[in-house]
Amino acid sequence: xxxxxxxxxxxxxxxxxxxxxxxxxxxxxxxxxxxxxxxxxxxxxxxxxxxxxxxxxxxxxxxxxxxxxxxxxxxxxxxxxxxxxxxxxxxxxxxxxxxxxxxxxxxxxxxxxxxxxxxxxxxxxxxxxxxxxxxxxxxxxxxxxxxxxxxxxxxxxxxxxxxxxxxxxxxxxxxxxxxxxxxxxxxxxxxxxxxxxxxxxxxxxxxxxxxxxxxxxxxxxxxxxxxxxxxxxxxxxxxxxxxxxxxxxxxxxxxxxxxxxxxxxxxxxxxxxxxxxxxxxxxxxxxxxxxxxxxxxxxxxxxxxxxxxxxxxxxxxxxxxxxxxxxxxxxxxxxxxxxxxxxxxxxxxxxxxxxxxxxxxxxxxxxxxxxxxxxxxxxxxxxxxxxxxxxxxxxxxxxxxxxxxxxxxxxxxxxxxxxxxxxxxxxxxxxxxxxxxxxxxxxxxxxxxxxxxxxxxxxxxxxxxxxxxxxxxxxxxxxxxxxxxxxxxxxxx
Amino acid sequence: xxxxxxxxxxxxxxxxxxxxxxxxxxxxxxxxxxxxxxxxxxxxxxxxxxxxxxxxxxxxxxxxxxxxxxxxxxxxxxxxxxxxxxxxxxxxxxxxxxxxxxxxxxxxxxxxxxxxxxxxxxxxxxx
Amino acid sequence: xxxxxxxxxxxxxxxxxxxxxxxxxxxxxxxxxxxxxxxxxxxxxxxxxxxxxxxxxxxxxxxxxxxxxxxxxxxxxxxxxxxxxxxxxxxxxxxxxxxxxxxxxxxxxxxxxxxxxxxxxxxxxxxxxxxxxxxxxxxxxxxxxxxxxxxxxxxxxxxxxxxxxxxxxxxxxxxxxxxxxxxxxxxxxxxxxxxxxxxxxxxxxxxxxxxxxxxxxxxxxxxxxxxxxxxxxxxxxxxxxxxxxxxxxxxxxxxxx
Numbered sequence: 018x019x020x021x022x023x024x025x026x027x028x029x030x031x032x033x034x035x036x037x038x039x040x041x042x043x044x045x046x047x048x049x050x051x052x053x054x055x056x057x058x059x060x061x062x063x064x065x066x067x068x069x070x071x072x073x074x075x076x077x078x079x080x081x082x083x084x085x086x087x088x089x090x091x092x093x094x095x096x097x098x099x100x101x102x103x104x105x106x107x108x109x110x111x112x113x114x115x116x117x118x119x120x121x122x123x124x125x126x127x128x129x130x131x132x133x134x135x136x137x138x139x140x141x142x143x144x145x146x147x148x149x150x151x152x153x154x155x156x157x158x159x160x161x162x163x164x165x166x167x168x169x170x171x172x173x174x175x176x177x178x179x180x181x182x183x184x185x186x187x188x189x190x191x192x193x194x195x196x197x198x199x200x201x202x203x204x205x206x207x208x209x210x211x212x213x214x215x216x217x218x219x220x221x222x223x224x225x226x227x228x229x230x231x232x233x234x235x236x237x238x239x240x241x242x243x244x245x246x247x248x249x250x251x252x253x254x255x256x257x258x259x260x261x262x263x264x265x266x267x268x269x270x271x272x273x274x275x276x277x278x279x280x281x282x283x284x285x286x287x288x289x290x291x292x293x294x295x296x297x298x299x300x301x302x303x304x305x306x307x308x309x310x311x312x313x314x315x316x317x318x319x320x321x322x323x324x325x326x327x328x329x330x331x332x333x334x335x336x337x338x339x340x341x342x343x344x345x346x347x348x349x350x351x352x353x354x355x356x357x358x359x360x361x362x363x364x365x366x367x368x369x370x371x372x373x374x375x376x377x378x379x380x381x382x383x384x385x386x387x388x389x390x391x392x393x394x395x396x397x398x399x400x401x402x403x404x405x406x407x408x409x410x411x412x413x414x415x416x417x418x419x420x421x422x423x424x425x426x427x428x429x430x431x432x433x434x435x436x437x438x439x440x441x442x443x444x445x446x447x448x449x450x451x452x453x454x455x456x457x458x459x460x461x462x463x464x465x466x467x468x469x470x471x472x473x474x475x476x477x478x479x480x481x482x483x484x485x486x487x488x489x490x491x492x493x494x495x496x497x498x499x500x501x502x503x504x505x506x507x508x509x510x
Numbered sequence: 511x512x513x514x515x516x517x518x519x520x521x522x523x524x525x526x527x528x529x530x531x532x533x534x535x536x537x538x539x540x541x542x543x544x545x546x547x548x549x550x551x552x553x554x555x556x557x558x559x560x561x562x563x564x565x566x567x568x569x570x571x572x573x574x575x576x577x578x579x580x581x582x583x584x585x586x587x588x589x590x591x592x593x594x595x596x597x598x599x600x601x602x603x604x605x606x607x608x609x610x611x612x613x614x615x616x617x618x619x620x621x622x623x624x625x626x627x628x629x630x631x632x633x634x635x636x637x
Numbered sequence: 638x639x640x641x642x643x644x645x646x647x648x649x650x651x652x653x654x655x656x657x658x659x660x661x662x663x664x665x666x667x668x669x670x671x672x673x674x675x676x677x678x679x680x681x682x683x684x685x686x687x688x689x690x691x692x693x694x695x696x697x698x699x700x701x702x703x704x705x706x707x708x709x710x711x712x713x714x715x716x717x718x719x720x721x722x723x724x725x726x727x728x729x730x731x732x733x734x735x736x737x738x739x740x741x742x743x744x745x746x747x748x749x750x751x752x753x754x755x756x757x758x759x760x761x762x763x764x765x766x767x768x769x770x771x772x773x774x775x776x777x778x779x780x781x782x783x784x785x786x787x788x789x790x791x792x793x794x795x796x797x798x799x800x801x802x803x804x805x806x807x808x809x810x811x812x813x814x815x816x817x818x819x820x821x822x823x824x825x826x827x828x829x830x831x832x833x834x835x836x837x838x839x840x841x842x843x844x845x846x847x848x849x850x851x852x853x854x855x856x857x858x859x860x861x862x863x864x865x866x867x868x869x870x871x872x873x874x875x876x877x878x879x880x881x882x883x884x885x886x887x888x889x890x891x892x893x894x
Binding site for chain 3: 206
């Protein structure tokens, strides 16, 4: 089992590469292979987390060379947990996408699942890699597959994808420029080696300039406030089958990469560390308010969720800006929780649109009569977004606030409360539409009987799993925080 | 003073030129209203970063990194690592440009134009 | 306003970068960090450890082979993405048109490509290009060359064939469903090489553990060759895929102005 980290990335890769060839034999063979491989990755990633907790961090070097020369995968408890999150969302959204591939020839169906598996692969690789240039390659895999999946969403999808392509390439270029500056002063590409080299010399101005480029690069990729322009339309117009994965997981992985740079490579010895954290704090505070305010004005549930993502990403980077162990743990808990919340809400919205072909909030009037289960799960997800106690949304905000109180940053606590209140405004609007507003004459896309008719089981399993994960993460939050703190102890402020 | 500037320009002027190229590309992406021009400017940015990396690989009086019997010291070969890395970056930029051009083809078909204002006008017709 | 504001920002950025450029190493300085820290190891050990005289090849397909695997995957993604994006065309009535399109005048005379002498291109030039491609492929680790270049040359042969005689079916036909599958299989050969190393008891892409009866250095050469073959197939298939994607549009795109 010494090759465990390699298997986790190789399974989706092999399935994706063979999916097109297998689709020529039977239309859905490629899709089934992709699904099986993603399930395999999920199982292996759980095994990996158990091993990391038992035996400490795993360092896996490809090609069997010594550390700064070969490419390394370094897995600690934080990224082991995030890998599980990504694989889980990948499996669920692959299952969800089964319902949206009815029309289309073998090439289109096989190609879509190829892209799906490669998107999961790119995100898993970005999380586990310990090499700055390898991270760039995975970043590009993630972006290229995302452009394609967004472009498959139809007439507006192509324009959104093209805008994202321009902005995303600028981000990748900035990232490469930051890496270039760091490489010019250290001469290495390995993260741990780079951290050691940066501590030796007097490189503060180079590090500051590289950090500016890196923050803007990751800021664009994770849709942090001033760089979020591409995000709402991309999330809105992406292919329905891939939307939960894109919205749920894609923004979180660059955030983790930013954490890697801030705390693992730069570290608190960096002279301008406080200023960098202050900048991140200010932009995340602005994003939290801005995203919530914009979300209130939207009528399309996809747009509401997309703008609320701008706000929620701000919570994660706020945790990085506070920097105490509890705040960082809270940020990661929010990263996990928000992935499942947003994934679950998009799955639920997808269930409604599978039946009625609409995302407009005004068409949701008393939808609970026809789809009570979906409406209930949607409500739990929305309550978690607001932060009602048994769900994970409350606990992650609680830990963030505790962390802020530890370092006496009371402004951040105030903004947290304010943003939560704004969240409550627009999510109660959604809940009101689902339960209270007058019935509408909706035309079902698929033939249905009288009374309760839910979406098919392959849509309901992802919704239920996501909501269950929200509750489980909320109930067992102490356990998760303990696991995260194992790795955070050494790096936090 | 003049000699100081001259030594800086001789040693580090090349970085300034690559950064100029980069900012030109960025300016073009922000300002131009034709999507094809934006794509070209994006390409210029990528090329600038490739130049930037290759600058580190240069060694005075170094030769190409193919091992020869009569040259033994590491100083006499230029640095192979940035060249290898930039091969990856070139392939990535090629892929991005290809996908971008395919998207532009679709946009042109659907909206009849690749000018920004026409596309924004056309977008209102779809949900 | 839209043009002035970015210009001011960019001038400020340039000025700031000019002031702070002093931390970057001087160009051509042999004792700068990037030219010493890890590079010395690569230059000194490439020949003895990997049996490849070309150090760039040694770096990309041996020390950093994992990167190159994903680079090939990016190539594959680009091909599949182009096909998927161009897969659906909107019907004529669903398109938006803002300007009246001028009627195309009928062309006089033959298109340029029809004037190429087929008897020279097909039997003479195409075999030469293929031969050169194979030379570049097999000679990659010793002198300059490698899988990407070989794949591009092979793909070019196909393009030339299609361009010179568009009405005749070529000897090997690769429609887009076959060429995308072939691209996947090409990359899979790369992955398979790494998996074979794991089957031999090593880590992923550790060529010394390839389960074939050979000397350790020869195993490195064999591993590199297998990898480069995979890369060449993938690049060739991707180029053909993109060609196929565009060729469908040639007849369709009749309303350009």
